[in-house]
Amino acid sequence: xxxxxxxxxxxxxxxxxxxxxxxxxxxxxxxxxxxxxxxxxxxxxxxxxxxxxxxxxxxxxxxxxxxxxxxxxxxxxxxxxxxxxxxxxxxxxxxxxxxxxxxxxxxxxxxxxxxxxxxxxxxxxxxxxxxxxxxxxxxxxxxxxxxxxxxxxxxxxxxxxxxxxxxxxxxxxxxxxxxxxxxxxxxxxxxxxxxxxxxxxxxxxxxxxxxxxxxxxxxxxxxxxxxxxxxxxxxxxxxxxxxxxxxxxxxxxxxxxxxxxxxxxxxxxxxxxxxxxxxxxxxxxxxxxxxxxxxxxxxxxxxxxxxxxxxxxxxxxxxxxxxxxxxxxxxxxxxxxxxxxxxxxxxxxxxxxxxxxxxxxxxxxxxxxxxxxxxxxxxxxxxxxxxxxxxxxxxxxxxxxxxxxxxxxxxxxxxxxxxxxxxxxxxxxxxxxxxxxxxxxxxxxxxxxxxxxxxxxxxxxxxxxxxxxxxxxxxxxxxxxxxxxxxxxxxxxxxxxxxxxxxxxxxxxxxxxxxxxxxxxxxxxxxxxxxxxxxxxxxxxxxxxxxxxxxxxxxxxxx
Ligand code: AMP
Numbered sequence: 001x002x003x004x005x006x007x008x009x010x011x012x013x014x015x016x017x018x019x020x021x022x023x024x025x026x027x028x029x030x031x032x033x034x035x036x037x038x039x040x041x042x043x044x045x046x047x048x049x050x051x052x053x054x055x056x057x058x059x060x061x062x063x064x065x066x067x068x069x070x071x072x073x074x075x076x077x078x079x080x081x082x083x084x085x086x087x088x089x090x091x092x093x094x095x096x097x098x099x100x101x102x103x104x105x106x107x108x109x110x111x112x113x114x115x116x117x118x119x120x121x122x123x124x125x126x127x128x129x130x131x132x133x134x135x136x137x138x139x140x141x142x143x144x145x146x147x148x149x150x151x152x153x154x155x156x157x158x159x160x161x162x163x164x165x166x167x168x169x170x171x172x173x174x175x176x177x178x179x180x181x182x183x184x185x186x187x188x189x190x191x192x193x194x195x196x197x198x199x200x201x202x203x204x205x206x207x208x209x210x211x212x213x214x215x216x217x218x219x220x221x222x223x224x225x226x227x228x229x230x231x232x233x234x235x236x237x238x239x240x241x242x243x244x245x246x247x248x249x250x251x252x253x254x255x256x257x258x259x260x261x262x263x264x265x266x267x268x269x270x271x272x273x274x275x276x277x278x279x280x281x282x283x284x285x286x287x288x289x290x291x292x293x294x295x296x297x298x299x300x301x302x303x304x305x306x307x308x309x310x311x312x313x314x315x316x317x318x319x320x321x322x323x324x325x326x327x328x329x330x331x332x333x334x335x336x337x338x339x340x341x342x343x344x345x346x347x348x349x350x351x352x353x354x355x356x357x358x359x360x361x362x363x364x365x366x367x368x369x370x371x372x373x374x375x376x377x378x379x380x381x382x383x384x385x386x387x388x389x390x391x392x393x394x395x396x397x398x399x400x401x402x403x404x405x406x407x408x409x410x411x412x413x414x415x416x417x418x419x420x421x422x423x424x425x426x427x428x429x430x431x432x433x434x435x436x437x438x439x440x441x442x443x444x445x446x447x448x449x450x451x452x453x454x455x456x457x458x459x460x461x462x463x464x465x466x467x468x469x470x471x472x473x474x475x476x477x478x479x480x481x482x483x484x485x486x487x488x489x490x491x492x493x494x495x496x497x498x499x500x501x502x503x504x505x506x507x508x509x510x511x512x513x514x515x516x517x518x519x520x521x522x523x524x525x526x527x528x529x530x531x532x533x534x535x536x537x538x539x540x541x542x543x544x545x546x547x548x549x550x551x552x553x554x555x556x557x558x559x
Contacts (some may be wrong), residue, residue, distance in 0.1 A: 033046050052208055095410065104462045237372075282303075313341065501538065
């Protein structure tokens with residue numbers, strides 16, 4: 001028989017509220033954590049992903065143990081972002097519906113500190129806070145942590161990724177009556193282990209589901225160039241990724257400012273975040289970045305501390321940081337909440353040893369990419385623009401009225417010419433700029449580099465011309481064969497099809513093997529390691545109003 005909330009030993013009033021919320025049986029983390037936390041176990045580590053019911057796993061025991069009659073902060077929940085902070089408070093409010101006299105407050109940056117101070121003074125027992133704002137309140141002596149008995153660290157790995165390590169330690173040091181520390185995390189990197197060893201006593205540890213050792217949702221890439229070409233390389237990377245929503249990191253605020261000004265002059269949506277800004281200026285820049293009126297943010301590590309923006313596609317290291325931990329913080333800004341992210345580093349040939357060091361410590365592999373040529377950039381921009389053109393919303397607006405006039409005006413111009421003219425208007429800037437663009441790659445690579453590339457699979461079998469694709473797949477080693485419901489009837493010829501699938505998936509043509517195109521369908525040979533990325537990028541998307549279906553041809557059907 002499965003466990004019930006009654007069986008876990010929580011207060012009857014909490015059982016009532018969870019029932020009302022529709023919780024019938026406890027989730028795995030609740031089942032494992034709640035009895036332990038209620039039993040008086042002091043320190044606890046719960047390894048569980050988000051969405052597994054962690055909030056109730058610590059929220060219900062806290063509400064059970066809190067002394068409602070004592071009107072001072074007794075429990076502190078620290079979490080990485082304001083969104084999470086608000087979500088935790090909301091859930092606790094729902095859980096405590098039938099318990100009178102307990103209040104909970106959310107304390108986070110970017111909102112009026114005055115109001116939060118007032119709330120705290122009302123006599124709350126549970127404080128849910130982001131680290132930065134909490135430290136602010138401690139320093140202003142607006143919050144008294146003297147009596148805090150319970151500290152919960154939620155999403156501890158995210159907090160460390162965001163550069164809050166010192167803040168967390170400061171908080172743990174400034175809670176003298178802390179009697180229990182409950183740490184929840186999706187992963188267990190060495191830094192968290194260290195924090196737990198330093199501040200927790202023989203914690204009871206439970207794991208729910210699989211625990212990732214490193215953040216696998218980030219692709220770590222690097223480009224090698226000379227110091228002289230660093231800026232130009234950055235520009236090319238930005239141009240090669242037309243939909244980029246990214247943060248660029250520099251070592252100094254002077255670099256951040258100079259690069260930001262230069263890119264702004266050259267027409268990019270970018271602003272800088274550095275220590276010289278006032279809080280109001282900082283909020284303004286962050287506001288613009290958050291609502292995506294800025295596509296790029298350039299920042300120093302200190303200024304970017306604690307940034308929590310969802311949906312960052314790329315983190316770019318204009319220069320590699322010296323410290324592995326700093327690299328981890330930077331890259332942790334992307335690839336969050338189940339999304340795929342890319343962390344790009346522009347490096348000098350002499351810095352290869354630093355990459356190796358990061359690889360060793362972070363246990364994550366780096367991929368070397370060629371800096372795109374001018375032609376690559378133009379092609380990429382071109383396809384991006386064409387996609388935009390094809391997906392433009394024409395359902396609103398009175399276009400029908402103008403169509404006859406347009407038709408008359410274009411009576412003697414064919415479709416191809418119209419397309420060319422549209423492209424010319426949009427691409428003039430890129431074509432002119434990149435017409436004679438130089439190669440920014442360092443072509444004279446060291447032996448070690450070459451070995452590295454080889455070990456990354458450039459020596460794979462490229463049996464492009466011979467045999468049927470299934471045979472090549474079977475014998476080529478490490479290849480998958482994908483089916484897709486697009487073919488020559490969709491207006492593709494081989495080269496345009498190749499370009500289309502590569503552009504959609506952001507993969508390089510080296511990952512592909514034989515392409516077999518038929519009228520209605522095609523089969524694509526692709527390196528196994530890249531197959532899922534391609535399927536994710538194409539399956540379910542639309543092409544000319546038709547839903548693309550892509551799956552592994554040899555696994556017997558759709559995902
Ligand atoms: P969390 O991991 O705490 O963010 O929870 C994820 C979602 O699961 C939230 O929407 C909760 O309300 C919900 N939830 C948590 N525990 C249970 C449960 N025992 N039964 C059903 N839903 C739950």
